[in-house]
Amino acid sequence: MPEPSGVGRPRDVRRDAAIHEAALALLTEVGYDQLSIEAIAARAGVAKTTIYRRYRDKAALVAAAVEQRQGSAPPEPVAGGLRENLLAVVGWLAREIEEQEIGLLGALFAGMRGDARLADEMRRILRRDQAAMTDRLPGEELAPGAAELFAEVAPAVIVHRIVFAGERCDERFVRHLVDDILFPLLRKGIQS
Amino acid sequence: MPEPSGVGRPRDVRRDAAIHEAALALLTEVGYDQLSIEAIAARAGVAKTTIYRRYRDKAALVAAAVEQRQGSAPPEPVAGGLRENLLAVVGWLAREIEEQEIGLLGALFAGMRGDARLADEMRRILRRDQAAMTDRLPGEELAPGAAELFAEVAPAVIVHRIVFAGERCDERFVRHLVDDILFPLLRKGIQS
Amino acid sequence: MPEPSGVGRPRDVRRDAAIHEAALALLTEVGYDQLSIEAIAARAGVAKTTIYRRYRDKAALVAAAVEQRQGSAPPEPVAGGLRENLLAVVGWLAREIEEQEIGLLGALFAGMRGDARLADEMRRILRRDQAAMTDRLPGEELAPGAAELFAEVAPAVIVHRIVFAGERCDERFVRHLVDDILFPLLRKGIQS
Amino acid sequence: MPEPSGVGRPRDVRRDAAIHEAALALLTEVGYDQLSIEAIAARAGVAKTTIYRRYRDKAALVAAAVEQRQGSAPPEPVAGGLRENLLAVVGWLAREIEEQEIGLLGALFAGMRGDARLADEMRRILRRDQAAMTDRLPGEELAPGAAELFAEVAPAVIVHRIVFAGERCDERFVRHLVDDILFPLLRKGIQS
DNA sequence: AAATAACCGAGACGGTACGTCAAGTCTTGAG
DNA sequence: CTCAAGACTTGACGTACCGTCTCGGTTATTT
Numbered sequence: 001m002p003e004p005s006g007v008g009r010p011r012d013v014r015r016d017a018a019i020h021e022a023a024l025a026l027l028t029e030v031g032y033d034q035l036s037i038e039a040i041a042a043r044a045g046v047a048k049t050t051i052y053r054r055y056r057d058k059a060a061l062v063a064a065a066v067e068q069r070q071g072s073a074p075p076e077p078v079a080g081g082l083r084e085n086l087l088a089v090v091g092w093l094a095r096e097i098e099e100q101e102i103g104l105l106g107a108l109f110a111g112m113r114g115d116a117r118l119a120d121e122m123r124r125i126l127r128r129d130q131a132a133m134t135d136r137l138p139g140e141e142l143a144p145g146a147a148e149l150f151a152e153v154a155p156a157v158i159v160h161r162i163v164f165a166g167e168r169c170d171e172r173f174v175r176h177l178v179d180d181i182l183f184p185l186l187r188k189g190i191q192s
Numbered sequence: 193m194p195e196p197s198g199v200g201r202p203r204d205v206r207r208d209a210a211i212h213e214a215a216l217a218l219l220t221e222v223g224y225d226q227l228s229i230e231a232i233a234a235r236a237g238v239a240k241t242t243i244y245r246r247y248r249d250k251a252a253l254v255a256a257a258v259e260q261r262q263g264s265a266p267p268e269p270v271a272g273g274l275r276e277n278l279l280a281v282v283g284w285l286a287r288e289i290e291e292q293e294i295g296l297l298g299a300l301f302a303g304m305r306g307d308a309r310l311a312d313e314m315r316r317i318l319r320r321d322q323a324a325m326t327d328r329l330p331g332e333e334l335a336p337g338a339a340e341l342f343a344e345v346a347p348a349v350i351v352h353r354i355v356f357a358g359e360r361c362d363e364r365f366v367r368h369l370v371d372d373i374l375f376p377l378l379r380k381g382i383q384s
Numbered sequence: 385m386p387e388p389s390g391v392g393r394p395r396d397v398r399r400d401a402a403i404h405e406a407a408l409a410l411l412t413e414v415g416y417d418q419l420s421i422e423a424i425a426a427r428a429g430v431a432k433t434t435i436y437r438r439y440r441d442k443a444a445l446v447a448a449a450v451e452q453r454q455g456s457a458p459p460e461p462v463a464g465g466l467r468e469n470l471l472a473v474v475g476w477l478a479r480e481i482e483e484q485e486i487g488l489l490g491a492l493f494a495g496m497r498g499d500a501r502l503a504d505e506m507r508r509i510l511r512r513d514q515a516a517m518t519d520r521l522p523g524e525e526l527a528p529g530a531a532e533l534f535a536e537v538a539p540a541v542i543v544h545r546i547v548f549a550g551e552r553c554d555e556r557f558v559r560h561l562v563d564d565i566l567f568p569l570l571r572k573g574i575q576s
Numbered sequence: 577m578p579e580p581s582g583v584g585r586p587r588d589v590r591r592d593a594a595i596h597e598a599a600l601a602l603l604t605e606v607g608y609d610q611l612s613i614e615a616i617a618a619r620a621g622v623a624k625t626t627i628y629r630r631y632r633d634k635a636a637l638v639a640a641a642v643e644q645r646q647g648s649a650p651p652e653p654v655a656g657g658l659r660e661n662l663l664a665v666v667g668w669l670a671r672e673i674e675e676q677e678i679g680l681l682g683a684l685f686a687g688m689r690g691d692a693r694l695a696d697e698m699r700r701i702l703r704r705d706q707a708a709m710t711d712r713l714p715g716e717e718l719a720p721g722a723a724e725l726f727a728e729v730a731p732a733v734i735v736h737r738i739v740f741a742g743e744r745c746d747e748r749f750v751r752h753l754v755d756d757i758l759f760p761l762l763r764k765g766i767q768s
Numbered sequence: 769a770a771a772t773a774a775c776c777g778a779g780a781c782g783g784t785a786c787g788t789c790a791a792g793t794c795t796t797g798a799g
Numbered sequence: 800c801t802c803a804a805g806a807c808t809t810g811a812c813g814t815a816c817c818g819t820c821t822c823g824g825t826t827a828t829t830t
Contacts, residue, residue, distance in 0.1 A: 004779085004780090005778085005779090006823095007777075007778050007779075007822085007823075007824095008777075008778035008779030008780070008821085008822070008823090009778075009779050009780045009781080009820070009821040009822050009823095010779090010780075010821080010822065011779090011780065011781095012780075012781080012821095015780090015781085033225055036810085036811060036812085037811080037812080037813085038810080038811055038812085039811095046781090046782085047781065047782040047783065048782095048783090048812095048813085049780090049781075049782075049783085049814090049815095050780080050781065050782075052813070052814085053779095053780075053781090057812095057813085119358055120358070123356060123357065123358055126356055145372075149372065149373070152349060152352070152353075152373075153345065153348075153349060153373060155352065155356070156345075156348040156349045156351070156352030156353075156356075157344060157345060157348045157349075159348070159352065160344070160347065160348030160351065160352070161344075161348075164315060164318055164347070164348075165315065166311055166312070166315055180337075180341065180377075181341070181344075181345060181377060184376065184377060185372075185373060185376060185377065196800080196801090197800085198800095199800065200800020200801065201799070201800050201801040201802080202800085202801080203800090203801065203802095204801080204802080207801095207802085228789085228790060228791085229790075229791070229792085230789085230790060230791080231790095238802085238803085239802065239803040239804065239805090240791095240792085240803095240804090240805090241793095241794095241801090241802070241803075241804085241805095242801080242802060242803080244791095244792070244793080245801080245802085248792095249791085249792080250791085388805085388806090389804085389805085391796085391797075391798095391803075391804050391805075392795085392796070392797090392803075392804030392805030392806070393794070393795040393796055393797095393804075393805050393806045393807080394795080394796070394805090394806075395805090395806065395807095396795095396806075396807080399806090399807085417609055420784080420785060420786085421785080421786075421787085422784080422785055422786080423785095430807090430808090431807065431808045431809070432786095432787085432808095432809095433787095433788085433789090433806095433807075433808080433809090434806080434807065434808080436787070436788080437805095437806075437807090441786095441787085503742055504742070507740060507741065507742055510740055529756075533756065533757070536733060536736070536737075536757075537729065537732075537733060537757060539736065539740070540729075540732040540733045540735070540736030540737075540740075541728060541729060541732045541733075543732070543736065544728070544731065544732030544735065544736070545728075545732075548699060548702055548731070548732075549699070550695055550696070550699055564721075564725065564761075565725070565728075565729060565761060568760065568761060569756075569757060569760060569761065580774080580775090581773090581774085582828085583772080583773055583774070583827085583828060583829075584772080584773035584774025584775070584826085584827070584828075585773075585774045585775045585776085585825070585826045585827050585828085586774080586775080586826085586827065586828090587774085587775065587776095588775075588776080588826095591775095591776085612815080612816060612817085613816075613817075613818085614815080614816055614817085615816095622776085622777085623776060623777040623778065623779090624777090624778090624779090624817095624818085625775090625776070625777075625778085625819095625820095626775080626776060626777080628818070628819085629774095629775075629776090632818095633817090633818080634817095
């Protein structure tokens with residue numbers, strides 16, 4: 001993509017916003033592979049060329065749209081022990097993924113084939129929140145390496161449930177995930 | 193799909209095979225969303241009609257092809273304790289997923305939107321091996337509910353690693369998964 | 385263009401007709417360079433691909449449409465001498481060119497660049513009527529080589545008048561062309 | 577087009593020249609309907625705006641470029657009779673047309689539809705040289721009205737040969753045109 | 769000297785049409 | 800009824816130019 005070089009008429013940022021908005025809306029409405037540039041352009045009230053000037057293809061557009069979107073912030077550490085904080089963070093994560101990441105996951109799966117660059121981009125985005133997320137856990141109760149373990153297991157199980165089991169991540173599931181999996185794994189002094 | 197009713201010229205089973213073969217080959221070559229019925233027909237040396245007579249659309253075809261494909265069987269239980277058997281089963285699972293399920297995952301993600309029927313179909317297929325798989329684990333060392341936990345965690349972490357981390361599932365990772373996650377979770381008498 | 389090979393569903397001849405009709409109509413309405421395949425398809429009630437299956441591009445389509453179109457037949461030889469027959473034939477030719485060849489001329493000029501094949505095609509079409517035309521002239525009054533001379537001069541002057549002078553070819557002009565140019569040139573025994 | 581009013585920064589005449597040059601070069605290279613303003617601007621090293629400030633559209637630009645281009649002057653009258661002068665003038669005319677008018681003709685045909693103003697402009701340009709041309713012919717040998725007849729027939733037959741017959745205008749053709757057509761028509765005392 | 773007015777390059781923008789591709793349906797003729 | 804071949808409609812693709820419109824910056828003339 002030819003980056004805007006500063007000379008010439010500057011790009012209209014309202015168009016960027018409109019495109020992102022339309023893309024995200026349609027993404028959640030129809031899913032990734034039913035998503036068409038044509039429809040995004042129409043919804044955004046923008047010419048197709050205006051999109052193609054910015055993004056090489058659908059994958060790049062979705063990546064940008066998702067990156068720019070700001071999800072809600074991870075919850076502040078709460079009073080109480082590790083378990084309470086795990087419940088808070090996992091609950092937040094489950095909602096976050098459930099709400100809008102699904103379309104993104106489709107983009108990732110569908111697009112990473114034949115476009116390693118996109119795959120990397122996606123992974124970068126996905127990792128973005130992880131640091132902030134694991135910071136919320138109280139260090140003193142954690143086993144060594146627990147943060148990595150959390151990032152490895154928690155999103156995996158949540159995504160797996162949503163996509164492969166096709167079930168919601170309700171309160172009960174969050175408690176199950178914390179009590180039966182994460183808490184035993186992460187708390188200090190349990191490693192065999 | 194109009195099931196063949198028995199009268200008239202019978203369907204040529206060699207065509208079914210050729211179609212499946214071509215579909216799976218192209219699936220791993222180009223990925224799900226670059227997969228075209230047109231190309232499958234060409235590769236299989238078969239008319240498009242012959243495919244549409246059998247499957248409603250691309251999703252159904254892929255589902256059938258994946259279902260019919262026989263992966264290698266899960267390993268027999270080995271002498272030794274739970275850990276050895278976990279290593280064997282997880283190693284097999286990782287190879288299985290790594291080798292060819294990726295295209296299927298793309299299909300699942302991309303297709304489940306707007307086609308709940310397909311999603312269910314896919315889930316049914318995915319669950320098929322799980323029973324056989326968990327049967328391989330020695331019951332006497334397992335905590336109660338361990339089989340479900342295994343099915344919930346192991347594939348999730350493997351898929352997550354491949355897709356989101358974009359890393360291989362080598363021997364080292366398998367040991368890590370078993371020793372740091374599965375073994376602590378599943379062995380009898382560890383539940384708090 | 386892949387010629388239809390006989391096997392498979394045959395092309396629908398009514399579509400050919402509709403396409404030709406729409407092309408000729410739009411050609412005379414808007415001219416060659418304002419002519420779009422898209423509009424032809426819409427007018428003919430036919431998909432764009434159905435046109436592109438038959439013709440490589442606009443030029444080829446116009447060539448075919450013009451070729452297929454049957455203009456009126458040249459007039460029968462009339463009683464009377466050479467001059468009367470010349471008047472009849474030239475009058476017919478002028479009307480023929482004036483009515484609908486103009487768009488074709490545009491196609492020819494615009495398209496022969498970069499497509500020698502089309503140019504040849506066009507020339508073939510243009511020459512088609514000439515033989516029939518010159519047959520109408522009474523041989524016994526003609527100087528040797530008069531038929532070639534007629535074909536060389538008469539269409540040239542008519543086209544030149546329409547296009548370059550931008551004037552109609554009325555009765556007066558036809559008489560002028562015959563009396564002042566063609567008759568002196570073609571009648572036997574005048575060669576110096 | 578807003579004519580430059582004298583105040584403000586004056587237009588850069590070198591740009592006019594560059595635009596004309598590029599236009600004519602591309603015109604002969606790719607033909608009229610493959611000619612794009614975008615390409616002309618690129619070739620001339622000039623912004624599109626700079627062209628659109630001067631010309632309403634492609635047709636106007638081509639018209640101006642062709643008008644400004646100076647072809648070679650018609651030959652001086654030579655010693656000898658009418659035939660020799662005809663040979664000289666027709667030879668010059670054939671070369672002139674053959675060399676570079678073809679693209680112009682395409683412009684004319686393609687553009688006169690829907691732009692009568694352009695057509696008139698073109699005709700004006702085409703007629704420009706005719707007066708000078710016919711002045712070269714020795715009046716005393718000419719039949720009355722011969723100049724008009726020459727202008728009517730000679731360019732017509734030349735253009736027709738190039739475009740419709742697709743053949744070169746070599747020495748032989750020039751002699752044929754003069755001896756078999758123009759000389760008999762134009763010389764004094766031959767009119768029946 | 770400043771103000772004004774037009775020129776200029778660069779490129780965004782909404783459009784229109786291009787020519788291609790694949791989807792899924794339909795039609796023919798042969799088996 | 801199956802099958803191969805291929806026509807057909809539909810709809811999106813990504814590209815190319817169109818002609819218009821900002822921008823920032825550059826000359827000239829006019830005040």
